[in-house]
Amino acid sequence: MNKKTFFTLLFAVVFSLCAYSQKTTLTVLDYIDATAPGYAEVQSVWQRFMVDNPDIEIVKEDLSNEPFHQKLAAYVAAGTVPDVVYMYPSGRSTILHDQKLVKDLEPLLGKEYLSAFIPAVLDTAGQKGGYLAELPQSICYSTVVYVNTKLLSDLRLKVPKTYKELRAMVPRLKAKGIRPVLMANKDDWVMQSCLFSTIVGRMVGDDWIDRALAGKVKFTDKEFVKALEFVQTMYKDGVLGRDTIQISYGEAPALFAAGKAAFFIDGDWRQNSFLTDPKSGVALIDPAKQETDFQFINFPAIPGEKNPGAVSAILGCGYGISASIPAGSAKEKAAVRLVKYLYSREVQTTILELGRYITSRKDVTSDALEPFIPKMKAYYASTSKTCYVLDGALDTSVYTPLNLGLQEIGLGTKTPEQVARTVQDALDLWLAAHKK
């Protein structure tokens, strides 16, 4: 093959590989997996946008878990953040906030549009960058106690209001072979995110955590150690079985639905595991039973708590718009149109009906909701105070030893004091690395 033929062929390949389009193209990085409830319906939502907006072409990439974060890290490194990106209010999306790689949505969406959302999600203090980098789709309550009221009433037990009452029912439940409290503690983040954050919020408080992050108090101080001791007490009292550390996140809902436990502690997102699958028409808990046999409550009052009724909550994830899009351009207008559509009443109603999350839009209602969804809304209304979810407030390097330490307390291999020391050591390292 001579040089001339080679280059002619190369150019032919180059041109055949290159695409050209007159439409406004928006690249989107979305966080979704095919096992998510209503996956097909969510895909239809995107399809509908493309049909209704023929002038906009969506090039959408669906990823989840670690590959999502790896891909986003690559995009950030290359300076090619997708035009519309799914992101967290802090945590793994910190770099997007800190480097202001996404636009402030407040002026783009406008006050009138944003007035349809609950004020708490518009509070920019909850976002790492201090501006509306993403519009939270929901507020995520990470502690919900799912109660099997039918099981309790069969044993002539009442829904507990205090930890003392909860502990008192342990012997009767165990005598019947029923686990008092079910948690999927095999996954190390569950205890921290779904229970310990609330315990800390109640016994220690957010201000104390802020002071710890400022280096003014230490996790080895008695306040925090007492919170860890409460977790140890729950295991010692038999409220939590040590075997919960062998229960994986995927197993727990089925065990609870089968009546193997009176209480199940998890986040608000978990309610959708029990709803009817739109495809198969099968529900882990039948809607009729959702209505009559189950209730959602806040964790009972803890002895010595300073902030009664506080429950851990964090702003939900949402979509942001890349800062690299020129202001006032056709692309920016297209991105805003897409974001407005995704948060529209119509789309959010579909999402609510699928039970994916309780939307932050105020004007969304539906007659087609399974009982768990309005019950979750009622649970939100019943809680008056929120506190930090610790993995949203602490750095990964600090909450990872805490997560592991909580498992070790459960296994009885470490004392609360030892865990507190490990967490403080991790915080000291983090503080030293971030000293200005």
Place this chain on the structure above:
Amino acid sequence: MESVPRRIKTVRPMAAAGKILAYAALGLFTLVTVYPLAWLFINSFKTTNEFQMNMLGLPVDWTVDNYVGAWKIGEFDRLIGNSLLYTIGATIGITVFSLQAGFAFAKIKSKATPLIYGSLILGILLTIQSLMVPLFLEVTILDKLLGDLLRSIGLYGGREFKLFHNTRFGVLLIYIGSALPVGIYLSTAFIKGIPDAIIEAAQIDGAGYYRIFWSIILRMSAPIAVTMCILNIPGLWNEFALINILVSDAGLKSLPLGIFKFSGSLSSDYGKQFAALVIGMFPMLAFYVAFRKQITAGVAAGAMKG
């Protein structure tokens, strides 16, 4: 003479015990290997609800809905085509280029050989994880530079030029490039064992390097070529980390990305996830069953020569 029967008497029970032990150990290894596959296969016929309630038993109602759903949602018809292209294309590329380089390093003497060889072999030490972001940067920057160049000389008029990022060509190029260090190392070691006299005889007969390579070296290197294919095919078929970074278009993705779709952080549709895994695993099992003799022979040849 007396010692012989005595030795037979003492050795036989030991040999029998050894055999039993060996069979027990091999049986255990077989069980450890086969059981998870059998468990996966059986559970792929359960609904997720049934799986959560009954993880070890046989399905009450055997359902193939998981396979239908997984195939459709995972868009496997398209992904399998891409996976075949990437695996076969990259394997051919890795094998041919490795042998060509191996031939050059082993038989064409030059002062620069140790330096070039050493710098290429250095790639063995690099992990895929350390290459992910730099490779992504490289392909996006190359596309931009090449696009700007072609635009400036009036050969391209589109908005976004794509040759390396988000293209099948880019994936193949990086798959081939990332496997070359090991391939070159194996090929060079093998080709060094081919007598120089054969090459010299061909040169006397008037053959050039290309002719020598295609007519002699390639044929004589069949064992190492098979070894390289065996080493690379499963890895390329299952490759996830690089292709996740290199492509965004759904139409360019491969099977592992489709299978990953079924793994959720907070919930998992186990039935479809297992069905997707069985679909993804089946071609590799078929490959092994079809080529098991060549695989065994190839690995042995590679072990001796490499």
